[in-house]
Amino acid sequence: SNANFRITAAFTLTSPNGGEQWTVGSVHPITWTNTGGVANVKLEYSKDNFATATVITASTPNSGSYSWTVPDAISGTVKVRVSDANDPDAKDLSDANFKIKSLIAVTSPNGGEQWNVASVQNVTWTHTGTVANVKLEYSTDGFATPKLITASVANTNSYSWTVPDDISSAVRVRVQDASDADASDTSNATFKIQGVLALTAPNGGEQWKINTSRTITWSTTGTVSSVKLEYSKDNFATATVITASTPNSGSYSWTVPDAISGTVKVRVSDANDP
Numbered sequence: 001s002n003a004n005f006r007i008t009a010a011f012t013l014t015s016p017n018g019g020e021q022w023t024v025g026s027v028h029p030i031t032w033t034n035t036g037g038v039a040n041v042k043l044e045y046s047k048d049n050f051a052t053a054t055v056i057t058a059s060t061p062n063s064g065s066y067s068w069t070v071p072d073a074i075s076g077t078v079k080v081r082v083s084d085a086n087d088p089d090a091k092d093l094s095d096a097n098f099k100i101k102s103l104i105a106v107t108s109p110n111g112g113e114q115w116n117v118a119s120v121q122n123v124t125w126t127h128t129g130t131v132a133n134v135k136l137e138y139s140t141d142g143f144a145t146p147k148l149i150t151a152s153v154a155n156t157n158s159y160s161w162t163v164p165d166d167i168s169s170a171v172r173v174r175v176q177d178a179s180d181a182d183a184s185d186t187s188n189a190t191f192k193i194q195g196v197l198a199l200t201a202p203n204g205g206e207q208w209k210i211n212t213s214r215t216i217t218w219s220t221t222g223t224v225s226s227v228k229l230e231y232s233k234d235n236f237a238t239a240t241v242i243t244a245s246t247p248n249s250g251s252y253s254w255t256v257p258d259a260i261s262g263t264v265k266v267r268v269s270d271a272n273d274p
């Protein structure tokens with residue numbers, strides 16, 4: 001040979017090697033294989049194909065594995081590089097990009113709540129990693145068809161939501177990073193959006209005679225197609241049905257029955273949701 005040449009160790013990075021999605025704060029093993037006697041390795045990561053690099057560890061024993069706590073470096077273009085700690089030319093890096101993403105967890109509504117139409121409720125969540133803005137959606141069909149609450153709002157871990165007129169017992173909310181649909185979470189179980197009914201007559205103090213025609217009246221918030229009407233003389237320990245279902249017009253003409261009592265009450269309810 002006219003001049004010297006070098007024999008170097010050979011490295012093959014095996015994980016992360018492209019396509020992984022690792023969340024901020026989670027712990028994952030970086031793994032590699034190598035040939036040649038190398039005592040220690042250097043590990044780095046980059047979000048720009050190593051135009052710039054961040055050191056994970058400057059030197060660690062060459063065991064073939066390193067337990068890495070994923071940093072707050074959210075990106076979809078991350079790669080890791082392993083190299084001989086004493087020879088930067090002996091190296092290998094991820095074959096393709098992997099992703100570091102935030103971890104988002106919905107805390108409310110998370111299942112079982114009953115929220116009234118037009119009431120104001122707080123959607124709340126927690127997150128790890130730097131997420132500037134979030135997107136909020138809800139669904140009544142397991143997100144086959146999501147419905148937008150807000151496309152982007154500052155990530156304060158809370159959002160004041162005026163509950164829409166979308167009555168259902170199968171509602172879930174989803175919160176996601178506004179810049180990354182893969183970083184998201186939904187309610188663990190379904191909650192309910194329900195209408196609001198307010199009985200206005202009889203509402204106390206009336207004296208109605210048997211066989212006279214009286215008008216039961218009520219107001220409604222939300223789309224309730226039909227209502228059920230009942231009366232009771234014992235505060236609904238027992239109840240008598242007036243009508244099992246009648247169109248929700250806000251009033252009903254009732255012929256007062258032979259149920260003489262001074263402790264009568266009437267109840268109006270959604271015919272499809274007691």
